[in-house]
Amino acid sequence: xxxxxxxxxxxxxxxxxxxxxxxxxxxxxxxxxxxxxxxxxxxxxxxxxxxxxxxxxxxxxxxxxxxxxxxxxxxxxxxxxxxxxxxxxxxxxxxxxxxxxxxxxxxxxxxxxxxxxxxxxxxxxxxxxxxxxxxxxxxxxxxxxxxxxxxxxxxxxxxxxxxxxxxxxxxxxxxxxxxxxxxxxxxxxxxxxxxxxxxxxxxxxxxxxxxxxxxxxxxxxxxxxxxxxxxxxx
Numbered sequence: 001x002x003x004x005x006x007x008x009x010x011x012x013x014x015x016x017x018x019x020x021x022x023x024x025x026x027x028x029x030x031x032x033x034x035x036x037x038x039x040x041x042x043x044x045x046x047x048x049x050x051x052x053x054x055x056x057x058x059x060x061x062x063x064x065x066x067x068x069x070x071x072x073x074x075x076x077x078x079x080x081x082x083x084x085x086x087x088x089x090x091x092x093x094x095x096x097x098x099x100x101x102x103x104x105x106x107x108x109x110x111x112x113x114x115x116x117x118x119x120x121x122x123x124x125x126x127x128x129x130x131x132x133x134x135x136x137x138x139x140x141x142x143x144x145x146x147x148x149x150x151x152x153x154x155x156x157x158x159x160x161x162x163x164x165x166x167x168x169x170x171x172x173x174x175x176x177x178x179x180x181x182x183x184x185x186x187x188x189x190x191x192x193x194x195x196x197x198x199x200x201x202x203x204x205x206x207x208x209x210x211x212x213x214x215x216x217x218x219x220x221x222x223x224x225x226x227x228x229x230x231x232x233x234x
Contacts, residue, residue: 002027002028002029003027003028003029003126004028004029005028005029005124005125005126005163006028006029006030006031006032006068006119006122006123006124006125006126007024007027007028007030007031007032007124007126007127007128007165008031008032008033008034008115008118008119008122008124008126008127008128009021009024009031009032009033009034009127009128009129010034010035010111010112010115010127010128010129010130011033011034011035011049011053011070012035012036012045012046012049012130013035013045013046013047013048013049013050013052013196013197014045014130014196014197014198015173015176015180015192015196015198015211015223016130016132016168016176016198017049017129017130018052018056018180018191018192018196019130019167019168019176019179019180019183019192020128020129020130020167020168021033021052021056021128022056022060022063022180022183022184022188023128023167023179023183024126024128024165025056025060025063025066025067026063026183028066028126029066030066030068030124031066031067031068032068032069032070032071032122032124033049033053033067033069033070033071034070034071034072034073034115034118035049035070035071035072035073036072036073036074036075036078036111036114037072037073037074037075037076038075038076038078038079038082038104038107039076039078039079039080039082040079042197042199042200042201042202043202044197044202044204045197045198045202046072048195048196048197050070051195052191052195052196053067053070055191055195056191059184059187059188059191060184060187060188069122071118073114073118075110075111075114078104078106078107078110082104082105092200092217092218098138103138103139106141107141108129108131108139108141108142108146109141109146109150111129112127112129112150112154112164113154115127115129116154116157116158116162119162120158120160120162125160125161125162125163126162126163126164126165127154127162127163127164127165128165128166128167129147129164129165129166130166130168131143131146131147131166131168131169132166132168132169132170132171132176133169133170134168134169134170134171134172144166144169144170147164147166147169148164150164151163151164167179172226172229173222173223173225173226173227173229173230174226174227174229174230174233175230176226177189177192177226177227177230178230178233180192181230192211193207193209193210193211193227194207194211194212196211197211197212197213198211198213198219198220198223199212199213199214199217199219199220200214200217200218200219200220201213201214201217208224209227209231210223210224210226210227210228211223211227
């Protein structure tokens with residue numbers, strides 16, 4: 001059964017957001033996408049997302065008819081007030097508070113606020129994000145309680161129901177690969193391997209069996225380990 005609501009997917013061009021885009025296209029009558037340029041070190045993801053959208057439309061025509069407009073918002077101010085390993089050239093390491101310095105404070109809170117604002121204007125009532133508290137780096141703005149609180153706040157602040165769907169919230173990276181497989185088979189898995197971007201350092205050189213990346217940053221490690229587990233269980 002197709003859900004007749006319009007969904008807006010927070011689509012960065014990475015593995016998780018691409019899987020969420022496929023998940024949304026499989027469920028909703030119309031789907032739009034949204035990304036943010038906040039001065040991220042791995043800004044190459046913004047280029048990759050255009051390829052991913054085009055390939056999804058080409059390879060999955062039953063989804064192409066549902067895929068609507070794409071939006072890119074300039075949130076460079078976030079990068080200007082951040083001092084993190086995702087917004088400046090510095091080594092990735094743990095901070096005194098136990099969080100990695102790849103944590104960009106307030107990032108998902110701002111993303112969801114701007115996404116809800118755009119959704120309101122575009123007639124969408126569902127926001128879809130790839131936040132996850134199973135295989136993640138401990139970011140507090142990726143946790144389920146944060147997402148539930150944001151859903152309530154956005155719905156109250158806009159005086160209209162705003163549903164926040166996070167299909168990856170309680171699954172690990174191996175299960176994320178399996179979800180992509182169940183949605184689009186080997187073609188979608190191949191697309192994610194070859195065309196999406198996850199590496200924090202923005203490296204697109206070598207193509208590993210799990211995708212492009214440096215192979216040693218936290219994002220690459222999660223993706224690679226998840227892919228190995230997915231393949232082992234196949």
